[in-house]
Amino acid sequence: MNSKKLIINGNSLRRPIVLVNVKKPSNIVRQNLLSACCEAEIKEETIKELDELLRY
Numbered sequence: 209m210n211s212k213k214l215i216i217n218g219n220s221l222r223r224p225i226v227l228v229n230v231k232k233p234s235n236i237v238r239q240n241l242l243s244a245c246c247e248a249e250i251k252e253e254t255i256k257e258l259d260e261l262l263r264y
Contacts, residue, residue, distance in 0.1 A: 238262045 245255050
């Protein structure tokens, strides 16, 4: 099985992120994703947009 890295803003995230097809991810999944983005030094604006998308 091939693994692919998630690259956002040219930065590879330290740990893999798996998003499943659900209406709304749990708060812990959302927080883990946002934390990984912060660690990868993603722009704050991008993180806020992602957070809004994950809340629905």
